[in-house]
Amino acid sequence: MTIGNATEQVANSGTNGRPKSRPSLIHIILLVNVLSVLAFVGLWALSTGLGWVAPIFLPSPSAVAAQASKLIDSGELWIAVLSSSRRVFLGFALATVIAVPLGILMGVWWPAKAIVDPFVSLLRPLPSITWIPLTILWLGIGESQKIAIVFMGSWLYILLATIEATKRVDPLLIRAARNLGANDLAVMREVILPGALPGILAGLKITLAISWSCVLSAEMVAAQNGLGALIWQAKDWGNLPLVLVGMVGISFTVLLADALAERIERLLQPWERHRRS
Numbered sequence: 001m002t003i004g005n006a007t008e009q010v011a012n013s014g015t016n017g018r019p020k021s022r023p024s025l026i027h028i029i030l031l032v033n034v035l036s037v038l039a040f041v042g043l044w045a046l047s048t049g050l051g052w053v054a055p056i057f058l059p060s061p062s063a064v065a066a067q068a069s070k071l072i073d074s075g076e077l078w079i080a081v082l083s084s085s086r087r088v089f090l091g092f093a094l095a096t097v098i099a100v101p102l103g104i105l106m107g108v109w110w111p112a113k114a115i116v117d118p119f120v121s122l123l124r125p126l127p128s129i130t131w132i133p134l135t136i137l138w139l140g141i142g143e144s145q146k147i148a149i150v151f152m153g154s155w156l157y158i159l160l161a162t163i164e165a166t167k168r169v170d171p172l173l174i175r176a177a178r179n180l181g182a183n184d185l186a187v188m189r190e191v192i193l194p195g196a197l198p199g200i201l202a203g204l205k206i207t208l209a210i211s212w213s214c215v216l217s218a219e220m221v222a223a224q225n226g227l228g229a230l231i232w233q234a235k236d237w238g239n240l241p242l243v244l245v246g247m248v249g250i251s252f253t254v255l256l257a258d259a260l261a262e263r264i265e266r267l268l269q270p271w272e273r274h275r276r277s
Contacts (some may be wrong), residue, residue, distance in 0.1 A: 044058075044061055077249060080226055080230045080246070080249065083226040084226040088257075091146070091147040091148070092211045095150070095211075099154075099159040103159045103161070103166065103200075104166050104196065108166060124156055128153025141223070153213070154210060154214065160203075161200060165196040166199075168196070169196055177191045204261070208261060228246075230249075231247065
C-alpha cells in the first residue's frame with residue numbers, strides 16, 4: 001500500500017480510524033429492533049383477536065393502550081411514576097453515598113475489610129423483601145420505609161462492586177506513582193479513583209435496576225401510590241390491562257434511567273467516549 005492510498009483510506013474513515021459504514025450498521029440494528037417489537041405486538045394482537053388466548057389471561061394491545069390513555073389523561077400514571085422514581089432516587093443515592101467510600105476504604109485498607117466483612121457475609125443472603133416487616137415496625141408505612149427498603153436492597157451490591165473495582169487497580173501504577181513521590185492522597189486521587197471508576201459505575205448501573213425491584217416490592221406491601229401499588233391494586237380489581245400498563249411503565253422508566261446513567265457515565269469518563277461512539 002502506498003502512502004497516498006493509506007492517506008486516502010484514513011481520510012475516508014470516521015473518527016479513530018473507524019469506517020463510515022458503522023452508522024449504517026447502527027441503523028440496521030435499530031430497524032431490526034423496531035421490527036421485532038412490531039412483530040411481537042402483531043402476534044399478540046392476532047392471538048387475542050382470534051381468540052387463541054382468552055382476555056382473562058392476556059388482554060389485547062388495544063385494551064392495554066386504552067387503559068394507558070385513560071391513566072395518562074387523568075395524570076395517575078405520571079403520579080405513580082414520579083412517586084416510585086423519587087423513592088428509588090433517594091434510597092439509591094443514600095446507598096451510593098455510604099457504600100462507595102466504604103468500598104474504596106475496604107479495597108485499600110485491610111483492617112476496614114476485616115471489620116466489615118462479617119456483617120457483609122451475614123446480610124448479603126437476605127433479599128430486600130425480608131426487611132419489610134422490620135422497616136414497617138421501625139418506620140411505619142410512610143415514605144421513609146420505602147426508601148429504607150431501596151437502601152437495604154442496594155447498598156451491599158454497590159459496596160461489593162466498589163471493593164472489586166478498587167482491588168483491580170493495577171498495583172504497578174500505584175507503585176509507580178509512589179516512586180515518583182506521590183503521597184497517599186495523590187495516589188488515591190490520581191490513580192485509584194480513576195482506575196476504579198469504570199467498575200464502580202458499572203456496579204451502580206446494575207444496582208439501579210435492583211433498586212427498582214426493591215421499591216416495587218415495598219409498594220406492593222404497603223403503599224397507596226407508585227407503580228408497585230398500581231399493579232397490586234389492579235390485581236385486586238381484576239383489571240389485567242392496568243397490570244400490564246404498570247409493568248410497561250416500569251420498563252420505560254428504567255430504560256430512561258439507564259439512558260440518563262449512560263450520559264452521566266460519558267461525562268465522568270471522557271477517556272472512554274471513543275469506545276462507545
